[in-house]
Amino acid sequence: MNLKQMVGIEAATHVKSGMVVGLGTGSTAYYMVEEVGRRIKEEGLNIVGVTTSKATEAQALALGIPLKSIDDVTHVDLTIDGADEISADFQGIKGGGAALLFEKIVATYSNKNIWIVDESKLVVKLGQFPLPVEVIPYGSTQLLNLFATKEMAPTLRRKENGDIVKTDSQNYIIDLQLDQIDSPKELGTWLSSLPGVVEHGLFLDVVNTVIVGRENGPETIQVNH
Numbered sequence: 001m002n003l004k005q006m007v008g009i010e011a012a013t014h015v016k017s018g019m020v021v022g023l024g025t026g027s028t029a030y031y032m033v034e035e036v037g038r039r040i041k042e043e044g045l046n047i048v049g050v051t052t053s054k055a056t057e058a059q060a061l062a063l064g065i066p067l068k069s070i071d072d073v074t075h076v077d078l079t080i081d082g083a084d085e086i087s088a089d090f091q092g093i094k095g096g097g098a099a100l101l102f103e104k105i106v107a108t109y110s111n112k113n114i115w116i117v118d119e120s121k122l123v124v125k126l127g128q129f130p131l132p133v134e135v136i137p138y139g140s141t142q143l144l145n146l147f148a149t150k151e152m153a154p155t156l157r158r159k160e161n162g163d164i165v166k167t168d169s170q171n172y173i174i175d176l177q178l179d180q181i182d183s184p185k186e187l188g189t190w191l192s193s194l195p196g197v198v199e200h201g202l203f204l205d206v207v208n209t210v211i212v213g214r215e216n217g218p219e220t221i222q223v224n225h
């Protein structure tokens with residue numbers, strides 16, 4: 001079993017019948033969704049899922065997980081998602097899979113958030129992983145220029161064939177190579193103030209529990225922000 005699978009299965013043990021569960025996106029969350037699907041089929045687990053991307057929606061539907069839109073639930077009990085980087089003070093970067101907008105919406109309205117990562121995602125300070133910023137196409141070149149003048153090394157995310165990556169909301173992603181983010185809150189506030197920016201990948205004071213995949217087993221860390 002690889003580390004992503006280990007934490008995916010471990011996180012699924014936190015899902016209980018009767019819950020509304022936010023289902024994250026990415027290669028780690030994939031294993032959690034598979035395990036939730038297995039428990040529904042084999043153990044009679046009774047939950048409603050709220051997905052954070054079209055990819056997770058397709059996976060969950062194929063597994064027979066009952067789903068509702070975020071707009072059709074009164075609350076979300078628990079959201080389980082991956083992360084691209086987690087700092088020593090448990091702030092995070094997400095959006096490597098371009099699903100940051102829906103992920104942040106579901107996380108914001110969730111009573112509890114669990115992040116599942118292999119140990120390679122733990123860092124002292126955020127910023128080695130390029131910070132994703134979701135922007136609307138109109139004016140995106142101006143935003144690229146602005147980020148370049150601030151020496152944020154922006155790149156418009158493209159597929160291998162050169163096509164521009166479009167999010168589930170048909171927006172673009174600009175990745176900022178910042179190397180070290182000293183003031184994530186200040187940066188987040190500035191990014192959110194820019195016209196055309198829909199959302200950024202700094203997930204601050206969001207996570208309640210981190211499950212880290214280590215060679216000798218999963219480690220569960222409770223976080224107090």
Ligand SMILES: O=C(CO)[C@H](O)[C@H](O)COP(=O)(O)O
Nearest residue numbers: 026027028082095096097099
């Ligand atoms: O934020 C995300 C998608 O937008 C993912 O949770 C993040 O990129 C981690 O993905 P993976 O588990 O594949 O490394």
